[in-house]
Amino acid sequence: MVQAMTVVNPADLVRPELAEIERVLQQASASEIEVLQEAARHILSAGGKRVRPQMALLAALATGGSLSRAVPLAAACELVHTATLVHDDIVDESDSRRGRMAVQFYFGNSASVLMGDFLVVRAFGLIAEDPERQLWSILVDTIARMCEGEVLQICVKGDTSIGVDVYETIIECKTAVLIATCTRFGGLLGNSPPEVVQALTDFGYRVGMAFQIQDDILDFIGDEETLGKPVGGDLREGKVTLPVIYALQDAATADRDELLRIYDKSGPLSASDVRRATDLIRQAGGFDRARRHAQDYIDRAKEDLHALSHSDARDGLLALADQIVDRRK
DSSP, X not given: OOOOOSOSOGGGGGHHHHHHHHHHHHHHTOOSSHHHHHHHHHHHTTOOOOHHHHHHHHHHHHTTOOHHHHHHHHHHHHHHHHHHHHHHHHHHTOOEETTEEOHHHHHOHHHHHHHHHHHHHHHHHHHHTXXXXXXXXXXXXXXXXXXXXXXXXXXXXXXXXXXXXXXXXXXXXXXXXXXXXHHHHHHHHTTOOHHHHHHHHHHHHHHHHHHHHHHHHHHHHSOHHHHTSOTTHXXXXXXXXXXXXXXXXXXXXXXXXXXXXXXXXXXOOOHHHXXXXXXXXXXXXXXXXXXXXXXXXXXXHHHHGGGSOOXXXXXXXXXXXXXXXXXXX
């Protein structure tokens, strides 16, 4: 297995470019319509880990690609990601995001939906500046898959009979395909051989799968202040995630029936309902098994990087992969 050797904080390798991405994001959110601009900058200023831009920049750096050319592409991916967060919060009726009030509670659903659309259009504007036309079609396909994932998740909401295959299709579409696009962009900028571009795409995909599994674990057992949102949101919204699927497979009959009753309960769930569901999932080993599943994706992602020559940038990608499963927010 490939191990990171020298990099402690991957972001340090691309710090100037990350700062430039912040400037590009602010510029992309500029509008003559004050409400639209305020809504866009409200969510963008909440920051976040900027995992996707880091992935794109480090992949470009690892393959000898131009970082200045990678900046707008990385910013475009972050704009798409931000737009999906806004749309998700509206669909899920979430009241907070990254420790602050969700954007629709300030600006209303209609303006927020249009702001999300506005950010996607701005993302395409950034991609259009690049001479490589293939990038445009890649982003189109990525956003289409993300939409498919959201629709599938809505269709199976509250369905406790779904298996790992359906769950993985959802998180592949919602999360993994965009991160895979980030690392694919980086590989393409380096004019890498097809096998290297594919290895980087696979790396991003597997890291994205692990990222979302860890997100779904933390939704139950994370610290609310660290997460920036209340725990148990997925349960309250009827989302059946991997820890729940595994718990339902492995729990004792009485515990399984109790967990099903919590999911089937009409009306809003109480904090005690969430705590009890969390205890039942933990007792059944759902969190541990889901965590192992995420780690398996990370281990396979690291193997993908055998296709790259050793460099600090490759070590940065490896370190970033480790941070995905070790994070607490």
